[in-house]
Amino acid sequence: MTAQVVVLGAGYAGAGAVQTLxxxxxxxxxxxxxxxxYHLVLxxxxxxxxxxxxxEHIKIPVEEIKSPSTRFIEGEVTDVDTDERVVSLDDGTNVExxxxxxxxxxxxxxxxxxGLDEHSLTLKSLDDALEIHRSVKEAAAEATREDPAQIAIGGAGLSGIQSAGEIAEFRxxxxxxxxxxxxxxxxxxMPGQDPELQGAVKKRLQEKDIEILTDDPITEADEDAIHFDEGEPLEYDVFVWTGGITGREALEGANVEKEHNRVVAESTFQTSDDRVFAIGDSAVIDQGEAPAPPxxxxxxxxxxxxxxxxxxxxEGRPLKTWTYKDKGTLISIGDEAVANDIQGLPINTFGWIGAETLKKMVAARWIADVSSPKRAKRAWKHL
Structure with a gap:
């Protein structure tokens, strides 16, 4: 009997997995x-x-990614019933x-x-990015030199830093x-990262007149201000929150082991249910001392x-184990970039044109692999 294999999600993990499947x-x-x-180069x-x-350059239609034999369904997953082996969608469709x-x-x-959920914007989708653009643009239009628009970004990891850099370039x-x-x-x-990388990124943020506020947790947010454990409240016009991740609500009912609603998987990607595999941000994948990073x-x-x-x-054959290999960190701060601990390079941390070109190359290679070299070439100057 022909096996029915269902892939949930069109992010990096989903799009890449469809092709290997x-x-x-x-x-x-x-x-x-x-x-x-479409797949978004997030x-x-x-x-x-x-x-x-x-x-238009980072949104890749699924038809460019999958083969004609793969069936595609556009819909939001609302439940994964692992007992009945059924995926439910928001329109009532059930897929076995x-x-x-x-x-x-x-x-x-x-x-x-x-108040954090109610009063902040996020950056998890294309619509989110467009909403941040619109909000920043509107706030700037209503501001003056004497009363400038206040844009606050919560969370100084990759997403927060890169968002701050783009807002600075817009400004x-x-x-x-x-x-x-x-x-x-x-x-x-960039908590937990190489201090040399932290210093290089901090220097570029400050050069772009981005104020950095550290070592004081947010305790509450209302419609006008962010409140801290110790410091004075920070009034804002636009508040973007990039401070952390958790699992999707659609997985709450799945009868598999989870941590913060992310599915726990072995280094083979198999979960506590041998018919369920998980990769990407949805998963907490065992790698020994620490799980693979999201x-x-x-x-x-x-x-x-x-x-x-x-x-x-x-086929009933033994599964292979996967070992994550950290190939280094690339982060953009507006039109500049910083590279750190890049596999095969003798320099630990560097910036300017070398880092900018390398970051473009990584994104272009992914686009070429998942779609075509022609699309990657068109996207190059926008990356």
Missing amino acids: EDELEDARITWISDTD HESHRVIRNPGVQ YDYVLVALGSSTAYYGIP DAHNAPIEISLIEALPEI TAQAAWQAAELVGENVARAI
Whole structure:
């Protein structure tokens, strides 16, 4: 009997996995489900905050990614019933599976901070990036030199820093009356990263007149101000929250082991239910001392192997284990970039044209792999 394999999500993990599944599964029927009919190059979505036109270059239609034999369904997943092996969608559709690969990505974590969910914008989708652009543009239009627009970004990880950089570029390009604050609860930006990288990024943020507020957690947010554990409230016109991730609500009913609603998976990507596999931000993947990080490069790497493991499970063969390999960090601050601990390079941390070009190359290579070299070439100058 032909196995029914269902893939949930069109992020890096989902889009990459569909292609590897197509290579590995000759007899199975593959169904791909996503709430958008395109794949978003999410680690470049911050560019849309400055220029909405960039969206056309980082939005890849699913028809360019999948083969004609793969069935695609556009819809929002509302439940995964692992007992009945059924995926439910928001329009009432039910899709049965023999094996399901969960690659739904993540939701924003608010850590129970009062008012944070209600009063902040996020950066988890193309619509989010467009909403931040619109809000910043409107706030700037209503501001004056004497009373500039106050833009606050909560969370000084990759998304927060890159968002702040794009808002600074928008401000400078339009000579807009905008002041930007980047907020981090811990003592340093990019918590847990190489101090050399932290210093290089901090220097560039300060050069772009971005105020950095650290070591003082947010305790509450209301419609006008952000409140802190110790410091004075910070009034804002636009508040963007990028402070953490949690699992998707659609996975709440799934009868598999979870942590903060993210599915726990072995290094084979198999979960406590041997018919359920999980990769990407949806998953907490065992890597020994610490799980794989919820990053684009981890999702890319996992997608390369998961198709083979699903095929092995269907055929009753032993599964292969996956080991995450950190190939380094690339982060943009507006038109500049910083690179750190890049695999194969003798310099630990560097910036300027070398880092900018390398960051473009990584994004272009992904676009070429998942779509075509022609699309990657068109996107180059927008990355």
